[in-house]
Amino acid sequence: MMKYLQNIGKSLMLPIAVLPAAGILYGIGYWIDPIGWGSNSILSAFLIKAAAAIIDHIPLLFAIGVSIGMSKDHEGTSALSGLVAFLMITSLLSTDAVAMYRGVDISEVPESFGKISNAFIGILSGIIGSSCYNRFKGTILPDWLAFFSGKRCVAIVTACTSILVAVLLYFIWPLIYAGLVAFGTSILGLGALGAGLYAMLNRALIPLGIHHALNAVFWFDTANINDLGLFWSGADGAVKGVTGQYMTGFFPIMMFGLPAGALAMYHTAKTSEKKKAAAFLLAGAFASFFTGITEPLEFSFMFMAPGLYLVHAVLTGISVAVCASMPFRIGFNFSAGLVDWILSFKAPMAVNPWMLIPIGCVTGVIYYVVFRFVILKFDLKTPGRAEYEDTVEISSTKGNDSDFVKIAAIILEGLGGKGNIKELDHCATRIRTVINDYTLVDENAIRKTGVAGVIRPDKSTVQVIIGTKVQFVYEEMKRLL
Template sequence: MMKYLQKIGKSLMLPVAVLPAAGILYGIGYWIDPTGWGANSIVAAFLIKAASAIIDQIPILFAIGVSVGMAKDHDGTSALAGLVSFLMITTLLSTGAVAMYLGVSAEEVPAAFGKISNAFIGILSGIIGSSCYNRFKDTKLPDWLAFFSGKRCVAIVTAVVSVLVAVILYFVWPVIFSALVAFGKAILGLGAVGAGIYAMLNRALIPLGLHHALNAVFWFDTAGINDLGLFWSGADGAVKGVTGQYMTGFFPVMMFGLPAGALAMYHTAKDSKKKAAASLLFAGSLASFFTGITEPLEFAFMFMAPGLYLVHAVLTGVSAIVCSLLPFRIGFNFSAGLVDWILSFKAPMAVNPWMLIPVGLVFAVIYYVIFRLVITKFDLKTPGRAEDDEETEDDVELSNDDYTATAQCIIEGLGGKDNITDIDYCATRIRAEISDYTQVDEKKIKKAGVAGVIRPSKTTVQVVVGTKVQFVYDEIKKML
């Protein structure tokens, strides 16, 4: 089950990668017309509307992205199936449709059906579409139905399955929606503390790949919070000084705290291993600062020093609490890095974006001091301190962009071509299915200059490559 949930989280990276486009369009539009939000400039209005075309359709993006991501061969047919499922479910369970079923006015229909077009349903539709594709793409029908054999029958089967799922959701969705709303309201009712709890859980769930489910509740319109959408649109429901509280606290951590923690890890590394540690930590810090992608850095110590990662999760929660208490709100479309910070300056719900500098510097000091103290006090095996860290002349560094050598090293470390049964990738990781776990050589894989190796089960190996993962994956696929 955990493996399946991780795969869903991985597939969400495809639609999430579209969001920076919305961020750029929104950012430029608000810079042009910071007060009218398009009312005073046709150019600004054009850009803002273009951005909203992406943000407002996040559920559909999720349906298509998850369906493609979870299909065994990532065929476009699965995308069509995911879209069919989403359209079927949202149409059958729309407020107007439910009012017709019940023979009542739209005002009497439970509020849950007014929110049926949301990220959760998008993900569910993607799962339905990909499952139907994987199961029925090779179906052979009798000659008189041969036209609908294979991939052509996938959308038809998906439609039938979606009708059945819609019937189940007719009874189940109001219960799920009520639970999500109750959880969201409980967190909202806790104010700054609630934001801190959310931020801490966000980091704590990353090793399991389940943080996306939590984000769907707070960032999108699954339970009526929609922190991300309201921050950039300023639509009804947005509150100046409140909207953005579930995003702001990540900026001091990703742009200042984690890089400072990386510096602490570098300073506490063994002298003979500082050079190797520096290449890994510096690359991870740059990714965290500029783009807000933290996985290369977090996975560098997450499993080597889980206690230190717990400290990081708690500090992220503290950052969210502090930022919520201050007159300070900024937001992102992708992640809390430099690019999104600059773009959010003129966003409708932005409040004192400049405050990131002093707050971030304070958290940089806190991270450095605490990380260094904890590492030395408990002799944690962070990069450059582990006993099995070996420096060899044939180590490959991703910074050299030698993807062929890196891919070859990873394949050999996974036990060779014959030991790999399936391979895929997400935002930062190569995910491989293997036949014999005893043939995996983690030390060999690490010589490829990767951030880390994770083994969730005896048949699964995840190689944390970083932001250049697609290029390494492409080379591996060629070699296989």
């Protein structure tokens, strides 16, 4: 079950990667017309509407993205299946349709059906689409139905399956929705403390790869919170000084805290390992600061020093709680890095974006002092304190194909060779493999490439944390296979 949830989390990275486009369009649009939000400028209105076309259809993007991501060969037919499932379910359970089934006025239909087009249903549709694709893509039908054999039958099977799922959801969706709303409302009722609790859980669930499920409740319109969407649109339900509370406190962590933590890890590294540690930590710190991508840094100490990662999760919760209690709101479309901070200055719900600088500086000092103290006090094996000979630094490669070929070859050998690879895939920062024999995996050999970490969720799965250059290593591994 955990492995399945991790695969869902991995597949969500595909549609989430589209969100920066919306952030750029929103940001430029609001910079052009920060007061009228598009009403005073045709160009601004055009850009904001273009961004809304992405944000307003996140559930649909999730349906397609998850369906592609969870299909075994990432083939386009699975995307069509996910789309079919989403359209079927949302149409069959729309407010108008339910009112017709029950023979009542639309006003008497439970609120839950008015929210049927949400991230949760999008993810569910993607699961249905990919499952039908994986199961029926090779189906051979009798000659008189041969035209519908193989991949052509997948969409038909998906449609039939979606009808059955819609019937089931007709009865249980109101209960699921009520549960999600109750959870979200309980966190909202805790104010800043609730925001901090959410943020701490967000970081704590990253090792399991299921933090996106939690994000769907608070960032998107799954449980009437929609912090991300309302921050950028200023639509009904947005409250100045409140909306954005589940995003703001991540900026001090990603732009200042983690880079300062990286500096502490560098200063505490062994003298003989400082040069190697510097290359990796600098790349990770820059990725965190500029784009908000934190996995390369977090995985560098997550499993080798879990106590330090727990400290990081707690500090993240404190940051979000403190920021939520202050007159300070900024938001992101992708992650809490420099780009999104600049773009959010003129967003409808932005409040004192400049406050990030003093808060971030304080956060950086706290991270450096706490990380340095904990590392030295407990002699933690952070980068530069665990020795690996003959290391090839991924972070130092400049796009040289031979470097990636060498790294891919070492990783492949460490995974037990070609014959031990059953499935190969990747997400934003990780190589993901399914293997035949776990005893053939040599983690130390893999770590010699300078990777951020090696995760083994179970006996058949190995994940190698590469960082932002994962695609290049993945492509070389595919060629080697």
